[in-house]
Amino acid sequence: MDELDSAILAELQTDARQTNRELARRLGVAPSTALERVRALERRDVIRGYHADVSLAALHRGVQAMISVQVRPLHRQVIDSFQDFVATLPEVLSIFVLAGNDDFLLHVAVQDLDRLHAFLVDRLAKRKEVTGFKTSVIYRHTHSTAISALKSIET
Amino acid sequence: MDELDSAILAELQTDARQTNRELARRLGVAPSTALERVRALERRDVIRGYHADVSLAALHRGVQAMISVQVRPLHRQVIDSFQDFVATLPEVLSIFVLAGNDDFLLHVAVQDLDRLHAFLVDRLAKRKEVTGFKTSVIYRHTHSTAISALKSIET
DNA sequence: ATTGAAATCCACTTGTA
């Protein structure tokens, strides 16, 4: 992981479909060098995959929400099986397992508020291990486009 | 947006770097057809971009947290300027603007708990508009790999 | 809108240092 690797990651996070020649040109190295570096990053699982970013509105999922969930008892088996359950629900984009008061945070996207309500009542509330949840509608959501390595500052 | 478009989106969300020929083969259409569809989806901003998924651990960001933040007064100018501020911070992966008790939810990734503490104390707490925040460390985070269109069920 | 074919461009391998 040197500066060239970091630069490659920054480029591919921004645009994963640029050609290897384009990538090499931007980095100022030979295409074969860039290709070998990218392959190595893939092999080491530094790059885990390449994904298209698709508009939620285009998929009829204009309404997003964050749902914090408490489950009881807090046993591994309960936690894992609840996580497996929510992972199968098409409304769920992302699952966070948390420390603190809330045990899970679910990022969901649905067509409208009626569907959100239906999701909460028909899916979540039906689970016996769910002892409480709180829903916050999301007005906006933004991503950082390129995540770079944080410097280790020795003091 | 027909079934072919949906299938293309599912494929490219799963693997954005597969070749156009491979994509066409899976869909059972000619490569030129697949290419034209993809271009159209890009033009209509259904596909917003293609991004490499990079391991946070490899970037020395093994510790993730969710931070719920309250800001006051709740004026547009305050909300927007706070959002602009946090968007510049390298620790911040994602920003949610919420309805309800909390105004913002920040998904952050840092090297260790010391850096998390430093972020909270040196960055967040210094802002005058921030009247409170609550931090939850993230044990696990999983994504749904392919987000598909939710059916509109007419009743 | 979809296709097949032609032309251009690129990925990937090999050879070299």
Next chain:
DNA sequence: TACAAGTGGATTTCAAT
């Protein structure tokens, strides 16, 4: 490890349906 050149294969354009 990096590079340059060559080959096979892919992308892209275009005329036709």
